[in-house]
Amino acid sequence: MVGSFEFDAELRSRTGKGDARRSRLQGKIPAIVYGGGADPVQLFLTHHKVAKALENEATYSHILTVKYDGKEEKVILKALQRHPARPIIMHIDFQRVNEKDKLHVHVPLHFINQETSVGVKKGGVVTHAVVEVEVVCLPQNLPEYIEVDLADLDIGDSIHLADLKLPAGVQIHALTQGPEHNLPVAAILATRATDTAE
Known part of the structure; x- marks a missing residue:
């Protein structure tokens, strides 16, 4: 179960709709990690792994770990954008978690x-x-x-x-x-x- 709450990601060097569209064709999901007093970080996640994790209801209400570039961020899933007609996740927003903040x-x-x-x-x-x-x-x-x-x-x-x-x-x-x-x-x-x- 713990593995369900860990996401391996890669840094996204370029932004924009064109880059996001190309990444989705390659089976990647654009994502962002923000909050916690640090700068936002643009990421890519693997679509099929995220889709599998989201089948577990607990993913939506657990502290998650996003790993990228040798770092680990504790986050919660704040927003999820899905394609209106196809089973495709378009974008994910993660919010950083601080143990002292509600x-x-x-x-x-x-x-x-x-x-x-x-x-x-x-x-x-x-x-x-x-x-x-x-x-x-x-x-x-x-x-x-x-x-x-x-x-x-x-x-x-x-x-x-x-x-x-x-x-x-x-x-x-x-x-x-x-x-x-x-x-x-x-x-x-x-x-x-x-x-x-x-």
């Missing part, structure tokens, strides 16, 4: 006990309002995902951001903006069949 990262939600929840057993249907949340934390506290337990949800019940159980040192960004941002995450709704039965 990160803002989108982390996936893993919904558990959906099929066995109280409301589903009565014929209700689970709806998801969001499938990821933006968290604020130090790099060492960054979770791979956040579990959302739906076991006790009945028909008509919902679970909100403030109800989520977070690891130590992790905050949900929206909740730092005020209680009005305590949005629903998931709910169990009655179906027509359930209404008829009642």
Whole structure:
């Protein structure tokens, strides 16, 4: 698994759309590493290796290592540009990580006990309002995902951001903006069949 979070790269000496287009034809992805009080670095990565790594959901919410020119940079995946019609990654943005600076990262939600929840057993249907949340934390506290337990949800019940159980040192960004941002995450709704039965 650790290998999934390491990317070998090469320095990109020239920039511009023409150079980027030629590099993609050679199976390379233009990328940039920025932030952390250092100058941005233009890079190339190997397309098939990156595509394989991105199949692992954890790649999007882990501290990654980018290796180039004898150096290693700790980064997070900040932006990913894909081709609108073809399975091609067009560009990647990496942001440097400083152990003392808090990160803002989108982390996936893993919904558990959906099929066995109280409301589903009565014929209700689970709806998801969001499938990821933006968290604020130090790099060492960054979770791979956040579990959302739906076991006790009945028909008509919902679970909100403030109800989520977070690891130590992790905050949900929206909740730092005020209680009005305590949005629903998931709910169990009655179906027509359930209404008829009642």
